[in-house]
Amino acid sequence: MPLAEAGVFSVTPVRIHMTPKDRAVAVTLVNEGDSPIVLQADLNQWSQKPDGTDVLVLSEDLILAPPIIKLAPKGRQVVRLALLRPADASQQLTYRLIIREIPEASAPKNNIQVPIALALSMPVFITPPPAVRAITCSATRDASGVSATCANGGSAYAQIREIFLKRGDKVEASFEGGPYLLPGARKVIPLKAQQTVAAGAAQMVVSFDDAKTQSFDVVLP
Helix, strand or coil: CCCEECCCEEEECCCEEECCCCCEEEEEEEECCCCCEEEEEEEEEEEECCCCCEEEEECCCEEEECCEEEECCCCEEEEEEEECCCCCCCCCEEEEEEEEECHHHHCCCCCCCEECCCEEEEEEEECCCCCCCCEEEEEEEECCEEEEEEEECCCCCEEEEEEEEEECCEEEEEEECCCEECCCCEEEEECECCCCCCCEEEEEEEEECCCCEEEEEEEEC
């Protein structure tokens, strides 16, 4: 019976930040496995629909050199991610760098195993100083439970790490995760509650990836 096999590799950093002055940044690839692997990089322009659904479109705005990377067992290589287009002076540019294994390229000719192609997707942010997030959040309550609706009206991304719906010192519902909100997008985020949350006024505390928080006064119907 054929076995499933997949190489193991890692990429550093897992999230790439650039400024308009940066022409290129270093990315380190490491083969954590005991077999050679071949990796391929694709660059995608990353946007979101108004409902927060991700949209990826292949882009030539950036290039990873070299685009094909061969790594020996336990090997590592530093490659360069370079911006080819002028950066926006006011709006953050957002991309996804997707690095995937090409299992056929490194598999033995007599291999009877079934290769599995692994892929890692890293966000790339090119942020001018004026670009900032601008988040607003509200709460809704229905038969399925309590949800937070958050929108980003700013010019830079936001990543929500935690949401707490509180009344006084008591947390009545919460969320832990990491969804991104790109400019112009909104997301409906279900909150977990141990018991039914009553209608009325409450406070929603939202924490972001930069450890900053925002509080919103909300009213549950």
